[in-house]
Amino acid sequence: MKKRTSIKEMNAICTMLIEDFLKRFHYSNTRVIDIEAFVTDYLGTRILYEDFAVEVPGRGGFISDGIVPLPVLRDGMRQQVIFPENVIVIDSSLTAPDELAKLRFTIAHEAAHFIMNKHVCGDFTAAFHTDFTEGEYYTPGVLKEMLSLAETITNRSAACLLMPVFIVDKALKRYTNGKKVPIYVGSSIVIPDPSKKIIKKMADCMGVSYSACYYRLKELSLLDERPLEEYACVFNNAEEGYV
Secondary structure: OOOOOOHHHHHHHHHHHHHHHHHHOOOOOOOOOOHHHHHHHHHOOOEEEEEEOOOOOOEEEEEOOOOOOEEEEEOOEEEEEOOOOOOEEEEHHHHOHHHHHHHHHHHHHHHHHHHHHHHHOOOOOOEEEEOOOOOOOOOHHHHHHHOOHHHHHHHHHHHHHHOOHHHHHHHHHHHHOOOOEEEEEOOOEEOOHHHHHHHHHHHHHHOOOHHHHHHHHHHOOOEEEEEHHHHHHHHHOHHHOOO
């Protein structure tokens, strides 16, 4: 993808669209973005669920360009199905109750592709969302795709759709009275258990994964990065707390 947009630009667009969606559909004081309603009712495209028959591990989402077929299983048979342009297809395995955060992020990722394609007015191409799984083998081509500028932008945009600043601020006020979450930085990053619990509570409140919440807090400069040396005092006075 030619650099015709940026993370900063897409974040601004995604925030504006989410705010307009909440206002237009009369969501008030919401803590969790209804990402499916945003896609279907606001963006005006469909979400379908199929059993993916792809060989690449972790592929759970797909947005169609109306040309590239998607391998799926139907009645136990592998089929190559061409879906209409802009239709988002989600692997039905993500509908399991313990996959809710992954499902929501996958939908948001494909929604970000939809928004970016419309914003840059370029040639629309089909795109997958692939969750990296440690220990799995990925071909150089797949790794290049996963680490591409387009995928970086859409991942960050997905986080923005699910965790716009005003939603994160609400969660932070609820769990820390608006204070930043302390972490300790040296040769490596140390996250004290109370901070981990706060991040987990915020993640659950917003319907996202722990890692997605952590990186969004980092992006928004809402982590209080302290020198690792200070952790010695905190460690020896754990009853005083971290926040």
